[in-house]
Amino acid sequence: MRLIEFDGKQLFRKYDIPVPKGTLWPKTPGKVNRYVVKPQLAQGGRGKLGGIHFADTIEDVDKAADILIKKGLAGKKVEHVYIEEYLDITKELYLAVTLDRDAGALTILVSANGGINIESTSPEDLLRLPIDPLVGYSAEIGKKMCSKLSINGSLAVELESIIASLYKLSIEEDAILAEINPLVITSDNNLVAADSKIELDPNADFRHPYRSEFYASEKFTDFEDKIAKTGSVAVEIDSKADIVAIVSGAGVMMAILDLLVSQSVPVRAMVDLGGTANIKSEDMEIILDATKKLNPKIVLITGYLQTAQCGQLAQAIVGGLERVPLKARVLVRLKGRGDEIAKQILSENGIKVEQDLGATIHRTVEIANQSSGEE
């Protein structure tokens, strides 16, 4: 779950990481010299898009924020605007705690070249230190980092504290990314987190119930949200296409997408029921209902089930289609445990079941080309 900057900075406050005074518009952060008006977007590079405005009065803040909400930015809707106190910056550093998946550990990164240009920073200017999960953070790491950045004295004490806090935040909040870019040194020699980019591990949602209070910044489509409620995962792909595929297994889902697109058959959306595909009738009904709203010409349902029973999935399909009849052509491939029973159940309801994946895809491509030829 990606947090908007406002929520990220609230989290920084919780861990004593210094942030500028800030509020979510229409609230404004009291009397300050200058304001920064920041649209809250999921993507980075906001500054490059010209999204950040400076304002000297509340009236100017309101004007800028209003335009952002009404017009959006670079074609994206701006749902929230964050108003911050302007910082007098002398230097921009980079600090992040991120998951190194191949090392299987959180890694701390620092660089003296913070800001927009971090992407073009050469490797020698970026220090990465993986933290052994069993050993954890130690003061030595902070000292190494200060030394790399040539930071001494009281500033070093502050920086070490911020590094330790950011790591603590990552562990305690199950964050797989916590980035401060830039971490600025102000003209009065203080360190302040000028931006916040935090990615929380969705697998840890169960142990952080307060996450529901955050403003979610990544936008799942209505279709994806509806399907998520059934425990399955959906991905909308090509809004101009008219095939929806409901499959068992993420790997197979990707393989089928590859097969269809490589034969010039675009896909509208896909649903992964999971390898175990223990789908209840009510859930299939929700999935088919959401699918119907996408107006597909073809609905492909495929599963090779080795733990669940094909018969159960067949019942769910039949039941679902009874309650949510589709105009689309429904193609089913079912193989595995109880596939004979499934074949029977489906053929009694007018649906022929294919067993071979290659043949099923071939048939799908055939029908897709036919129907587009008819247009």
Add this chain to the structure above:
Amino acid sequence: MAILINAETRIIIQGITGSTGKNMAGRMLEGGSPIVGGVVPGRGGKKVHDLPVFNSCQEAVEAVEANASFISVPAPFIEKAASEAIDAGISVIVLYAEGVPTLDACRILAKAKQSYTIVIGPNAAGIASPGLVNLSDLNDRFLKPGRIGIVSKSGTLSYEVVDQIIQAGMGVSTVVCIGGDPVIGTHHLTCLQHFEDDTDTDAVVLVGEIGGRSEISAAQFIPQMSKPVIAYIAGREAPTGKRMGHAGALLGEHDENAPGKINWLESKGAFVPNYITEIGAKVKIALQKVSMN
């Protein structure tokens, strides 16, 4: 000589009284896998399918010399169960659950490293050597012993690959499903190394997908292998920014996409089919090429 586990392995199921665990136990018994018991804290003394249930892994190790565990407890409890298995000296653990917090997985692996425990997963279908031992959710009915090794992130894709190999008149030596999460205990490379040393394996099918560098690390080893590697990477058409089912299937750095990985694998000598449906044929071609050299 199966890799990682064999007919002498002594398996316990942690969470054996749950529906998944009970199901797994039944299948293992049916298929002749060497299962010796289960572990459920507080249910020691009970029986599941006539197998003894113990209160802890330690008890199981002492009573029935368990040395491998299939952990079928829910995701929030995986770290505790894995930790217990590692402490008890279990050598191979399969973490079946999907949804394990990533930092839990990191901690499990760090702990496992200290005792050289082999961890497969999380979010892994498991490992099976047809005819010898099955520590996975692949059904014995759909497996056939033979000389082709498989290492795959996706369990469901491994079902398809096994199918194709059997249809092409061949069989499987060992299939290892390493899981689709971002942080996993065993990567493609380890399995390639084991397969290279396995006298029962003639060729290896490597199944990967977008996200992470497991396939890229594995590719570096291929030039040192005497056996051909047939590599399929799913996700060529996956849109950026969308999580494709698996928690780890997210496009990241540029060469962690499918074309990037395919390039790496091909450049190191892997045989790369265009579609999943061409794997059986590609394995045959690869074996022919190697036997001609």
